[in-house]
Amino acid sequence: MVQVASHVDRQEDSRSNPTVLPPPAEVRADDVLVGGSNSAFLLPVKLCLERGAGSRVWDTNGREYMDFLLASGPLILGHSHPRVCEAVTRQLSNGTAFHTLNRPALELASRLVDIPGCVETVRFASTGTEAVMHAVRLARAYTGRDKVLIFAGSYHGSHDLSIIGYRGAVRAKSGGVPDSALEDAVIARFNDIDSVEASFATHGSSLAAVLIEPQQRSLDPLPEFLTRLAQLCRSSGVLLIFDEVLTGFRLAFGGAQEYYGVEPDLVCYGKIVGGGFPLSAIGGRRQIMRLADPALQSAPNFVHISGTLSGNPVSAVAGLATLAELDKPGVYDHLHRLGERLRGGLAWQLNTHGIEGSVIGSGPIAAVRFSDSDQPGSGLALREAVNRELILRGVLAQLQTRFYISLVHTEAEIDFAVDAFGGALRAAIERTSSAEGLLAV
Ligand SMILES: Cc1ncc(COP(=O)(O)O)c(C=O)c1O
The missing domain is CATH 3.40.640.10 (Type I PLP-dependent aspartate aminotransferase-like (Major domain))
Structure with missing residues (x-):
């Protein structure tokens, strides 16, 4: 069975009682790295990664994530193959x-x-x-x-x-x-x-x-x-x-x-x-x-x-x-199958939650595009809210770009990510269903 601890509760803990977790490295980052970031793109959750193995990464607070960022794509074999x-x-x-x-x-x-x-x-x-x-x-x-x-x-x-x-x-x-x-x-x-x-x-x-x-x-x-x-x-x-x-x-x-x-x-x-x-x-x-x-x-x-x-x-x-x-036999068939499974699952979740949007990509790539109209809040705000909830559920992906899939991801992990995406959609819809909610995200 696939397990990644949800960080939703721990995030709430750390908000109400800042002494629960050690001083987060991501806070220091604001002082020494411009924008506290390594690039022009920001994840909607502040985190600082410390370790990676296979399909997983861990941040400096010991939180584990199933990684669909894969260093922005190079790690098609997963971390530290x-x-x-x-x-x-x-x-x-x-x-x-x-x-x-x-x-x-x-x-x-x-x-x-x-x-x-x-x-x-x-x-x-x-x-x-x-x-x-x-x-x-x-x-x-x-x-x-x-x-x-x-x-x-x-x-x-x-x-x-x-x-x-x-x-x-x-x-x-x-x-x-x-x-x-x-x-x-x-x-x-x-x-x-x-x-x-x-x-x-x-x-x-x-x-x-x-x-x-x-x-x-x-x-x-x-x-x-x-x-x-x-x-x-x-x-x-x-x-x-x-x-x-x-x-x-x-x-x-x-x-x-x-x-x-x-x-x-x-x-x-x-x-x-x-x-x-x-x-x-x-x-x-x-x-x-x-x-x-x-x-x-x-x-x-x-x-x-x-x-x-x-x-x-x-x-x-x-x-x-x-x-x-x-270059080994069957590798690309496998990667494409995983990609289809993820795209299918993400599209199903959008549909089930009545969200206008689409899932694009081929091979081991899946990208969610939220349409800008008829959403609770704009597509952009919803995407950010969903992305945040997704990461808090232990799935590291950047919805602004795409999910990258590696050879070490399993079908069960893809299904976990799809479920987490469903949970993230539900939570984000609740938050973005009012203008106040949107601002709070
Ligand atoms: C299609 C494409 N071209 C060029 C680049 C730039 O590569 P790098 O970030 O290694 O400079 C990227 C990076 O994401 C890319 O996706």
Whole structure:
């Protein structure tokens, strides 16, 4: 039987009697980390994690959570998988960083070029952000054009172009992104080929690339959308970049290229490829990638792609160990089955509780979208309230993004999460059914 202690009562305890629990680390975090956070996103419950094993994590107050955050996706084998730990431990005594060509990085590169699709050569970096940034730079150098088409609401990391896309629905941008960055961004709508055609009609001859999450924010592409996009790119001399930071090795071993059967010109990998350690890769056709060949340093369109820890051997062995597990027979069938079970359960709960919304995603991904209308409170407030209740019930997930599923999650754990989601919905509906309730969340 699956057990994770509900933290609802303990949370109430700590509110009424602050001495019950030791001083929470998350309070100190407010003083020393900006916003008490590690990133631009906040969980609706303050917690500080201390330990992870398999499908579980524990916070500094000893609370256990069933983890569907999985470090924002890299841990498809769960926390501290024995094969990954073995490989990393071995590597730790063989050298932790080289910067130069090293055996684990070479082996991992060989693994990546063996994947059917467009990847003929690769260059490593450390984060998904960097991989996308470098892919865009390669596309600009290759085509001699500057503009890049991105999709409103997409996410490609923390670089300027990505922020414009992520907040692109309102054409807003992050502080510190110069207005000039907007000039080179062309924004179309995902799954709307007419909007892409219109952008091509206006900007086609100055577009270097179309940068796309093939499954945008957990939303599958409509049939033919990617194929049509690839055709448009090809006929206009525009490079197609698949940002597979999230989908790579997740939807299928060959990622979105394999899953949707469409081949881009360049691919960005991150998250899973480093097995939970910092590593990313840009791969693609040889004639494009060769622009980053150091032997061409003096060529006018040489592309600088470098990083002190790029191709780090510890990350590379973690990535290799992870890919070895994923390459075993039946793995993706299993992951997809777990995903279907979770999506089905979450949708059933929404329906049962009369909540307007949908559950999207495929493979080991499930995302809940609360609709904005006809809800007690706005969809956004409800989502935050449900997310909070979910975490208090011992299920760690970020509803703003998605549930990530790992190979170590069991069907019983999926069912536990579904039940917890039902409980969270009930509690959140009660809280959000009045304006006062909403404010109290
Ligand atoms: C599709 C996509 N691209 C790029 C990134 C950025 O990767 P990183 O956070 O490693 O910089 C992310 C991160 O979530 C992502 O989901």
